Amino acid sequence: MTDATAAHAVLHGVTRVYPGANPVHALGPIDLSITRGSFFSVVGPSGCGKSTLLDVLAGLSPPSAGRITFEGQPVNGTVPDGVGVVFQEDSSFPWLTVRDNVAFGLRRIGTDPAEIARRVDHAIGFMGLTDFAAAYPAQLSGGMRQRVCIARTLVLRPRLILLDEPFGALDQQTRLLMGDELLRLWRETDATVLLITHALDEAAMLSDRVGVMSARPGRFIDLLDTGWPRDRDSRIVSDPGFGAITARLWSSLRTESMKAIGARA
Amino acid sequence: MIRRREGLLDGALIVLVILIVWQGLYAYAGAVALTPPWQTVRYAIGLFGTPSFWGHLRGTLAAFGWSLLISAVLGIALGLWLGAFRFAGDVAEPMLTSLYTIPKVTLYPVILLLFGLGPSAKIAFGVIHGMIPVVLFTLGAVKTIRPVLLRTARAMRLSPMQTARHVLVPAVLPEIASGLRVGFSLCLLGVLIGEMFASQRGIGFLIINGINSHNVRLTTAVTLIVILFAVGANSALLMLDRRLHHSR
Numbered sequence: 457m458t459d460a461t462a463a464h465a466v467l468h469g470v471t472r473v474y475p476g477a478n479p480v481h482a483l484g485p486i487d488l489s490i491t492r493g494s495f496f497s498v499v500g501p502s503g504c505g506k507s508t509l510l511d512v513l514a515g516l517s518p519p520s521a522g523r524i525t526f527e528g529q530p531v532n533g534t535v536p537d538g539v540g541v542v543f544q545e546d547s548s549f550p551w552l553t554v555r556d557n558v559a560f561g562l563r564r565i566g567t568d569p570a571e572i573a574r575r576v577d578h579a580i581g582f583m584g585l586t587d588f589a590a591a592y593p594a595q596l597s598g599g600m601r602q603r604v605c606i607a608r609t610l611v612l613r614p615r616l617i618l619l620d621e622p623f624g625a626l627d628q629q630t631r632l633l634m635g636d637e638l639l640r641l642w643r644e645t646d647a648t649v650l651l652i653t654h655a656l657d658e659a660a661m662l663s664d665r666v667g668v669m670s671a672r673p674g675r676f677i678d679l680l681d682t683g684w685p686r687d688r689d690s691r692i693v694s695d696p697g698f699g700a701i702t703a704r705l706w707s708s709l710r711t712e713s714m715k716a717i718g719a720r721a
Numbered sequence: 722m723i724r725r726r727e728g729l730l731d732g733a734l735i736v737l738v739i740l741i742v743w744q745g746l747y748a749y750a751g752a753v754a755l756t757p758p759w760q761t762v763r764y765a766i767g768l769f770g771t772p773s774f775w776g777h778l779r780g781t782l783a784a785f786g787w788s789l790l791i792s793a794v795l796g797i798a799l800g801l802w803l804g805a806f807r808f809a810g811d812v813a814e815p816m817l818t819s820l821y822t823i824p825k826v827t828l829y830p831v832i833l834l835l836f837g838l839g840p841s842a843k844i845a846f847g848v849i850h851g852m853i854p855v856v857l858f859t860l861g862a863v864k865t866i867r868p869v870l871l872r873t874a875r876a877m878r879l880s881p882m883q884t885a886r887h888v889l890v891p892a893v894l895p896e897i898a899s900g901l902r903v904g905f906s907l908c909l910l911g912v913l914i915g916e917m918f919a920s921q922r923g924i925g926f927l928i929i930n931g932i933n934s935h936n937v938r939l940t941t942a943v944t945l946i947v948i949l950f951a952v953g954a955n956s957a958l959l960m961l962d963r964r965l966h967h968s969r
């Protein structure tokens with residue numbers, strides 16, 4: 457499972473302590489190997505360190521201890537080429553239209569304009585934003601803005617895509633459909649996906665593997681292989697295996713979630 | 722569209738209020754202090770036909786243009802620079818704020834010593850009035866920029882230059898425009914006061930000269946021209962300001 461050729465990103469004993477007058481031990485120690493081309497989801501109680509995990513894995517903040525490698529190269533303080541990030545908060549640029557937002561990264565690396573137009577059109581269509589290509593983020597709903605951010609990252613064709621609760625602002629139906637789109641994209645591009653989510657059904661439906669995190673400081677208390685075929689979609693929610701996976705996720709998570717909100721088990 | 726009309730309406734309203742107050746003052750103080758509106762407008766229009774008035778106007782506009790340019794460039798650069806270094810910004814901000822609130826009249830002797838009489842002193846007066854709000858607005862904007870936008874720049878592997886040009890500057894631009902609007906009015910004020918104290922040329926000098934030689938018509942007409950210019954420019958800048966904030 458963790459053989460070196462198949463591992464796309466690896467964390468060894470990674471912890472993260474936010475320094476300060478009252479240091480916060482937010483994460484770890486984490487040992488994790490993410491298989492190249494796999495769809496890996498992370499679930500965990502609120503405040504357990506999921507976003508922190510994404511930050512250190514992306515190279516946006518340094519780990520306090522431990523080592524991280526991406527494609528065999530150490531990650532330290534800078535984001536490696538080939539990694540794409542979609543943040544939990546809305547990060548669309550308010551001064552740019554949807555189209556210019558999506559083209560932003562490609563323009564910075566000097567991609568040929570015709571190629572930019574082609575990729576941007578495709579990504580905007582893919583995210584269902586065609587009618588809003590000329591709109592500014594202020595004119596969009598929260599869920600649409602999040603889709604702009606997803607499109608902006610996808611056009612760069614990252615080999616490892618890190619998504620932090622990207623569908624948090626969407627209703628359940630749209631969320632399922634976006635999940636299908638994400639699966640389609642994942643199959644088409646052969647990218648490795650790490651998805652952080654608070655929706656257990658979403659994790660169960662989309663992933664090859666789900667990591668369940670403990671309350672802060674977040675560690676993995678369960679790693680669950682779903683065994684889904686590669687060409688799956690949201691219809692697997694009616695598969696008997698789906699209920700079993702969701703149930704196991706919940707039983708792993710229940711006590712941790714109670715700790716996180718300060719309740720007694 | 723509606724916003725644009727609002728801007729014009731604000732301007733028109735200010736002019737109307739000025740006219741009413743003016744007429745009232747005239748009724749109270751009489752012709753020794755100021756001339757009635759209509760007569761003044763005619764005299765003001767007449768002023769534009771005299772070459773010597775154009776000379777004064779050019780002098781003021783040149784000094785104002787330079788001081789605005791210097792305030793903008795130095796103010797934005799200093800604001801961005803202080804904002805980039807949190808600590809420097811935290812130290813500088815209260816100092817700048819108190820500098821902003823002290824009456825700048827107290828600095829005039831120093832400026833006169835440094836620059837002597839003439840255009841450079843006028844420009845310096847304009848700059849000490851106009852630059853501080855530009856610095857403060859820019860600094861405030863940089864300090865309150867949403868961190869996730871800068872994280873996005875890092876996630877896309879932008880260089881520091883690219884981050885400054887394509888993320889930082891556009892993010893703070895609306896606030897800088899507000900700072901420039903305030904700076905614009907204060908620069909004009911500074912230049913005019915500078916001309917009153919330390920110059921033989923310019924609109925400020927004309928006003929002071931009119932007062933000293935009891936030329937009520939001249940003083941009132943020049944004041945009117947200054948007010949109309951300031952109100953007009955301010956509504957135009959306010960419109961721009963609202964447009965920039967609009968897309969947020």
Ligand SMILES: Nc1ncnc2c1ncn2[C@@H]1O[C@H](COP(=O)(O)OP(=O)(O)OP(=O)(O)O)[C@@H](O)[C@H]1O
Nearest residue numbers: 474480482501502503504505506507508509544672
């Ligand atoms: N910059 C920071 N400085 C200090 N503490 C922080 C910082 N960022 C996060 N933390 C703390 O670290 C812990 C983990 O935060 P994190 O954002 O990673 O949680 P999360 O699992 O993503 O939560 P959520 O599900 O609500 O998004 C929290 O207790 C939080 O208060």
Ligand SMILES: [Mg+2]
Nearest residue numbers: 506507508544
């Ligand atoms: Mg989070």
